[in-house]
Amino acid sequence: MPPASGSRAAPSTENGAARSRYRRILRFALRYLVQTWWYEVFLVRIGLERVAERGRSARMTRVAQRFHVLAVELGGLMIKVGQFLSSRLDVLPPEITAELAGLQDEVPPASFSAIRELAEADLGVPLNQAYSWFGEQAVAAASLGQAHPARLVEWDAVETGFDAVVVKVQRPGIQTIVDVDLAALRRVAGWLSRLRVVSDHVDPRALVAEFAKTSLEEIDYLHEAMGAERFAEMFADDPRVNVPEVVWERTTRRVLTLSDVSAIKINDVDGLRAAGIDPSEVAAVFAEVMFEQLFGHGYFHADPHPGNIFVTPVTDAGTGPQWRLTFVDFGMMGEVTDDLRDGLRRLLIAVASRDGRLLISSIQEVGILLPTADTAELERAMTRLFDRFGGMGFAQLRKVDQREFRDFGQEFGAVVRSLPFQLPENFLLVIRSMSLTSGVCSSLDPEFNIWDAIEPYATRLLREESGNVVRSVAREALAAAGIVLRLPQRADQLITRIDAGTVSVATPAIDRRLSRIERLIRRAVGAVLFAAFLVGGILMLQFVVPLGIVLMSVSVVPLAYAVLAGTPRAPSR
Template identity: 65%
Template sequence: MSDDALMRARYRRITRFAARYLVQAWWWELFLPRFGLGALSARGRTRRLQKLARRFHVLALDLGGLMIKVGQYMSSRLDVLPPIITKELEGLQDEVPAVPFAAIRARAEEELGMPLTAAFASVDERPLAAASLGQAHRATLTDALAADTGMRNVVLKIQRPGIDRIVDVDLRALRKVGRWLSKVTLVSDRVDMPSLVEEFAVTSLEEIDYLQEAANSERFAADFAVDGLVAVPEVVWERTTRRVLTLQDVTAIKISDIDALRAAGIDPSEVAARFAAVMFDQLFEDGFFHADPHPGNVFVTPLPAAPDATSPAWTFTFIDFGMMGEVPPTLRRGLRRVLIAAASRDGKGLVDGIRDIGVLLPTADTIQLERAMTQLFSRFGGMGFAELQEVDPREFRAFAVEFGDVVRSLPFQLPENFLLIVRAMSLTSGMCSALDPRFNIWDAVEPYAQRLIREESGNTVQALAREVGAVAAVTARLPRRIDSLVDRFEDGSVSVQTPRIERRIRDLERMVRRVVSAVLFTGLLIGGILLQAEQAVLGTLLAIASVVPLSHAVLAGFIARRNGSA
C-alpha cells in the first residue's frame, strides 16, 4: 500500500473510532436518561468505560503519533478519571514500539550530513526510550567534541521517520472531531473546540521542532539557575538540528519508581510534596512551565550528601521540553487569586478568581455556584485523595444532584493557553497521588498560598502608602486653593449675587477638611493593622498617628455645630 493510501486509512480509523463512541455516549448518557432510563445507563457504565479504554489503548499503540499523546494524558488523570480507565492506559507511558535502528540511523545521518560513526564515537543501537514522536539512544561524543563541551556521555534523540506527515494527518482528524463536537450544544456552550484543537496543533508542531525544544530547555534552566532543586541537561548544539537533538545524559531514578527511590534513601512522600512546589513555582512565579511532566520526563537524581547531612541530597531533573506553556501576567494573577481562595476555603473568592481567569464568562449568575463552593469547602475541604475515596459515594451523588444543574447551566469556556495549564496540573496531581496515596493537595497548596498572601499584603500596604501620600499632598494644597478662591470672591474678580455664598464657602472648606481627616484616619489605621504582623513598631506608630486626623474630624464637626447653634 502506498504512503498516501496508508495516511488515508489512518485518518479514517481515527474519525470512525471517534464517531462510534460519540454516538454511544450520546445514546447512553443523554438520550436514555431523558426518558427516565438513567438507572439502565448507570448499570453498565463501568463495563463500557473499560471497553472504551482497552480499544483506545490498542488504537493508540497501533497508530502511534498524537494518539499516544492523548492516551498518555488520560492515563495520568488519577485524580479525575476512574481507575478502570487510567489502569488500561498507563502502559502507554512505556509501551511505545521502537523504530528499527536502520531507519533511525538513516534519519540521523540525513539530518547531520555525515555518518554517525563520524559524528559520534559510539551509538547504542538499543533504544533508551521510544516516544510517540521520537526515539532516544545513548551515545558518546568524539574526543574533540568532548573536550569542547566538557561532557562525554550523551543522549541522541531522533524523530521518527515520516512523523511530519503522521502529525499532519492526526491533526486533520482531530480538527474534524472538534467540528463535530462544536455542533453539540452541551459542548459548544462551554468550549470552542475548533480553537482548542488549533491550540493543540500549535503545541504539537512545536514539539517536532527540536531546535525549539533545545531553546526551551535553556530558558527553563535559566529560570531555575539559582534553585538547587531542579536540573536540566545541557544541549550539544554541534550535533543538534530540527530533527536531531543531542543532550547531556542525565538518566537517573524515574520519579514514579517508588522502590528505587526508597532503595536510595529517598522518601516518596517528600518527593511528592517537593514536586508539587516546583510545579507551582513554574505556573505562578516564572510563568514558563513544563506542560508534559509525566513519569518518563522527570528523574530524581541523588547527589553526594554533605558530611553533616542526615539524608541523601537529591534534585529533580526534567527532560523533553517540546511541550512547554506560558502563563500571561493577567492569567497568572487570576491563578494566584484562585490558589489563595482555595487555601482560604473561600467559595466566593474562588468563583471570582475563576471569573478573572476567563473560565467563567462575565454574564454568569454565580450566586448558586458560590453557595455550592462554600458547601464543598465546608464538607470536603482539606481532604486528600485517599480520604475522599473513603467518603460514602452516596454523599457525592447527593451533592452532584443538588448542584449539578447549576454548574451545567453556567457559561464556561477554556481561555487561550489554559489547556496546557490543566494538563500540567492534572499530571502533577496524578503523579503526587501515585507517589503518596495519602498525598493531600491542601498540604502543598497552603504554604505556597500563605506566601502569596504575604506578598499580596505587601503590595496592598505599598498601594495604601501611595494613596495616603496622595491624600496628604491634596490636603496640603487644599487650604491654599480654598483661600485663593475666597480671595477671588473678596477682591471682586468673581461676582456674587448673595452674601450667603461666603458663608457656604466657609462651610465647604470645613467639610472638605473633615473629609480629608477622615480619609487620613482610615488610611493610617488600616496601614497600621496590615503592618502589625511583620513590622510591629511601624504598624503601632501608624495606628497611634491615626488618632490625630480622627480627633480633627470629630472635634471640627462638634465645633461647627456649636457655632451654628450660637
C-alpha cells in the same frame, strides 16, 4: 479534505494511508457526535430526559473504551490525545477521564533502517561518522520518537568531556501523522462548536489549539534542547539536581543528542535501598525541588513521571549530598506567566478572605469560566467549602477525614462539569505536575503528606502576597482620600456659583438643605480619612511597627473632625 485555516495543510489526497487515517478519525467522531445529539438533545426535547440519564454513565464508559482501542491501533498523536483528555477533569465526565488515564505511550520501535535514514538526513553525515558507535536497539520507544544509546566520536568527546550519550530520533513519518491528526481534530472541533450542549460548556476550538501547540513543541527537539539548558541554568548551583548536557553539534529539529545520565529510576525502591539511599528522603527532596520550580523559578517540568526522573549516586560527594535527582525529557515544560501570577494573586486574596463571590469573580477575570457561565451553583458550593475548611490551617487540614475531602471533591467536580469551566493550559500543567509529584512521593514513602512539603512554599507565597495586598490597600486609601479631600472644594465651588447667581436660590428651606449637605460632606471626609488611616496602620503594624502606630494615632484627628463637623452651629442672633 480542505486544509485548516491558519494551520498546516491537511494531508495530500495522493497519500492513501493519510487519507484513510483522517477518515477513520472523522468516522469515529461523527458516530459519537450523532449519539450525543440523540441522547442529550433530541430525547431531552421530546420529554424523555430520564431515558437519556438512565444509561449516561455506561455510554460514556463505552465511548472512552472504544477511543482507547482506536488510539492504541492508530498510535501517533492519538495516544497523546487520549492522555490530554484524561487530564481534562474540568470538561469531561469521570467515566471518560478514568478510562483514558491508563493509556500508555509505549509502542513498538520503528525499524533501525528507517531511523538511520532519518538521522543521517538531518545530521548531514553517515551515522558512523557522527558517532563512534550507535546502538541499533532502542532503549525507549514512544508514539512520537525513540531513544538509542550511542558514543561520541573522539573529537566531540574531548570537547564535551563525555562520550556516552542517548540519541532521541523522531519517529519516521510522524510529522505527516501529526498534520493528519490535527487537521481531523480541528474539523471535529468545528462540529462540536455547533452542538449547543457542548459549546455551552467548553470551547472545543480553544482546546484543540492548546493541544496542537503542546504537540508541535514536543516533536521539535530544538525546543526540548533549549528547555534542558534553561532548566540546567536554573539549578546550576543546586547540588541536589542534575541535568543532561546537550550536544548541539549532533542536535537538530528531529535528532537530539544528550549526555547519558541513566541511573536508578526514582520509583525503584529496592534499587535505592541497595544503593544505601533512603526512599523517604528522596520523596522529601523531590517534592522540595518540584515546589521550588513552581514557587521559586516559575518554570517547571510538567511531566515528572518515574521514567523521566533518576536518582544518581554521587561517589565523590565529600560532605555534600550522596545522591542527586536527575531530570530528563524536557519536551513538556510549564511556565508561570505574569498573567498567571496575577490571576493566582487574585485567587489567593479571594481564598484568604473566604469570599465565594469574590473567588468566582476572580476566576472569571482570569478566563477560566466562559462568558455563558451561570455561577450561582458554583458560588454556593464554594461557600460551603469555605464554611467547612476556610478557617483551618495546614495542621488542622491534615487531621480531616480523607473521606470528607473525597465527598467534597465529588460534589465540586459535578458542579465544575456542569459549567462552561475551562482551565488554561498553564493551569493544567501545574495540576499535572503536582499530581505526578504527589504520586511519585507516595510510592516512595506511604506516609508522605503533600501538606508538609507545600507548607513552607505556600507560607512564603502568602507572605509575599501580603505585601502586595498592603500596597494595594495603601494605593486605594490614597486614591479615596484624594477624592474625598476634593469634595469640600467642589461643594464650596457649587455654593459660590449659587451665591453668584449662576443658580438662583432664594428659598430658606433650600439654604438649610445645602447647609445640611455641606455638613454631611465634611463628615464623609472625616470618616473616610479615619478609616484609611486606621486600616492602613493596622496593616502596617506587621511590617513597619512605628509607621503603623503613627497612622493609627493620626486617625483620631479625622475621627474628631467627622464628629464635630456633624454638629450644626447655633443660629446667629
